[in-house]
Amino acid sequence: MNSLTLKLIGIIHSPFRQAADTPIQSCMAKDEEGTIELFPEFMPALRDLEGFDRIWLLYWFDRIAIPRLVVKPFLDPNEHGVFATRSPARPNPIGMSSVRLLGIEGPRLRIGELDILDQTPLLDIKPYVPAFDCFKTERIGWLESKSLLRLHADDRFEKPPTPRS
Amino acid sequence: MNSLTLKLIGIIHSPFRQAADTPIQSCMAKDEEGTIELFPEFMPALRDLEGFDRIWLLYWFDRIAIPRLVVKPFLDPNEHGVFATRSPARPNPIGMSSVRLLGIEGPRLRIGELDILDQTPLLDIKPYVPAFDCFKTERIGWLESKSLLRLHADDRFEKPPTPRS
Numbered sequence A, B: 001m002n003s004l005t006l007k008l009i010g011i012i013h014s015p016f017r018q019a020a021d022t023p024i025q026s027c028m029a030k031d032e033e034g035t036i037e038l039f040p041e042f043m044p045a046l047r048d049l050e051g052f053d054r055i056w057l058l059y060w061f062d063r064i065a066i067p068r069l070v071v072k073p074f075l076d077p078n079e080h081g082v083f084a085t086r087s088p089a090r091p092n093p094i095g096m097s098s099v100r101l102l103g104i105e106g107p108r109l110r111i112g113e114l115d116i117l118d119q120t121p122l123l124d125i126k127p128y129v130p131a132f133d134c135f136k137t138e139r140i141g142w143l144e145s146k147s148l149l150r151l152h153a154d155d156r157f158e159k160p161p162t163p164r165s
Helices: A040-046 A141-145 B040-046 B141-145
Strands: A003-007 A011-012 A035-040 A052-061 A094-105 A108-114 A121-128 B003-007 B008-014 B031-037 B054-060 B096-107 B108-112 B122-129
Touching: A011 A108, A035 A040, A035 A121, A094 B054, A094 B122, A121 B096, B031 B040, B031 B122
Parallel strands: none
Antiparallel strands: A003 B003, A011 A035, A011 A121, A035 A108, A052 A094, A052 A121, A094 A108, B008 B031, B008 B122, B031 B108, B054 B096, B054 B122, B096 B108
16 A cells, blocks of 8 residues: 555644744744644543653644645755755655643643644644653754754745635 | 545665564664665655754554554553553554664665664654754653563554465
């Protein structure tokens, strides 16, 4: 089989309605909070998740215009292969963010430090575990010269808005 | 739309032919190496990736028998919601591993510290960036009491082998 079909498991709600307001990465987020509305059939899968203070979210970059192989990322005026960036316009438009888990009430999760657009479809939740996810590295490629001063995205990858009739 | 269809972008080759040989997480891997055979049409997306010494792989857990909402994970005799674990038998069977990037030659990437079964379908590659991916946490739920001594998986989530006729 050459393809995999995924189901949506919920919707991420955030204060960010457009790319220009959205932090580029969760480490650049400030105090804004959001929620996840998990579809009720998946609630048993949340058991014991409240014990973690950070979680990974995998989600669908559903507002990109077209997938690309080479992009000019938000943090650089030069082009790079899209696999060397965290840009959303990828062959498989899956986003990956580590966010703070603030609480769970039934099917609703409160989250913080998010870098995700409102109404984003959710694909998976995993616990964040420093022993599994934190590694020292010596080389971070083109990012080495960047001081990460730019905090917010823009609409370069997005579908144009639908014209009003 | 309630579903998202992804295309395979390549195949991961590893020395691990069955779950029982496979490290549970890349931090438990030793010196084994593997390769990624990227489908040639995606090669432009690799530009500048060689500057990173660690990369994220998103891939398909294609050998699980059935998705589950509650599992007994490899590291615990107690059950937990699958979103509170990194177990493969999830509603959307997407695996996520940080591996060492050892080199790139054309469409072939050499990787190390992998925890992935041989012939695993690849969905995405992202650069590993400590500023984006490393966070201090205080609570890691049910994992807090685990000393992570178990290194290898088993076949509890896999489809049974096809009987020989």
